[in-house]
Amino acid sequence: xxxxxxxxxxSGSPGQSVTISCIGTxxxxxxxxxxxxxxQSSGKAPKLIIYAVTERPSGVPDxxxxxxxxxxxxLTISGLQADDEADYYCCSYAGGYTFYVFGTGTKVTVL
Amino acid sequence: EVQLVQxxxxxxxxxxxxxxxxxxxxxxxxxxxxxxxxxxxxxxLEWMGNIYPGDSTARISPSFxxxxxxxxxKSITTAYLQWSSLKASDTAIYYCARRExxxxxxxxxxxxQGTLVTVSS
Numbered sequence: 001x002x003x004x005x006x007x008x009x010x011s012g013s014p015g016q017s018v019t020i021s022c023i024g025t026x027x028x029x030x031x032x033x034x035x036x037x038x039x040q041s042s043g044k045a046p047k048l049i050i051y052a053v054t055e056r057p058s059g060v061p062d063x064x065x066x067x068x069x070x071x072x073x074x075l076t077i078s079g080l081q082a083d084d085e086a087d088y089y090c091c092s093y094a095g096g097y098t099f100y101v102f103g104t105g106t107k108v109t110v111l
Numbered sequence: 112e113v114q115l116v117q118x119x120x121x122x123x124x125x126x127x128x129x130x131x132x133x134x135x136x137x138x139x140x141x142x143x144x145x146x147x148x149x150x151x152x153x154x155x156l157e158w159m160g161n162i163y164p165g166d167s168t169a170r171i172s173p174s175f176x177x178x179x180x181x182x183x184x185k186s187i188t189t190a191y192l193q194w195s196s197l198k199a200s201d202t203a204i205y206y207c208a209r210r211e212x213x214x215x216x217x218x219x220x221x222x223x224q225g226t227l228v229t230v231s232s
Contacts, residue, residue: 091218
């Protein structure tokens with residue numbers, strides 16, 4: 001099972017919106033509505049920010065939103081802030097013996 | 112408060128064995144799956160496997176099958192990741208994480224701080 005494909009980097013100015021894509025296949029993203037997103041700040045452990053494609057854990061700002069179309073999931077960060085600068089990883093349930101496949105990761109830079 | 116506290120950094124030689132730990136607290140340890148995730152230097156996250164502390168049922172990714180062992184000690188609410196013969200390519204940060212619910216589709220909601228394993232001759 002190959003890693004899900006994400007852009008290597010995206011950037012935006014404070015207050016702008018950025019969207020990160022996560023391209024999978026019909027065996028993972030396309031087959032299940034169980035895509036989660038994790039934020040990993042430099043030197044820190046990942047933090048769950050979106051699960052089940054669109055759901056936000058309590059405490060996560062509503063500036064973070066998720067969506068899915070076909071085999072592509074997306075994370076949108078609205079009203080970009082300086083502390084949003086981090087690496088972001090998507091993750092999809094993939095069934096079978098693989099269970100979970102992560103994305104390649106995207107570095108978000110706040111200009 | 113849910114906490115996962117991992118053991119400290121390790122420096123090992125190729126061929127040596129190693130066991131790292133993940134001490135859980137603040138919740139019912141036996142009713143939530145624990146997963147292990149690898150992050151090689153400068154690279155992304157890779158799921159290695161999960162274990163259910165209630166009955167020690169383990170699921171290992173095909174990519175790591177035969178390479179690592181996952182176990183738990185319920186009496187001290189601790190999960191372990193173990194190698195019998197390390198390779199240089201095992202150099203990475205290893206994270207433990209709690210799976211939010213009973214369903215295999217549930218995400219990892221709490222993470223340990225990570226354990227850096229360096230394998231070098």
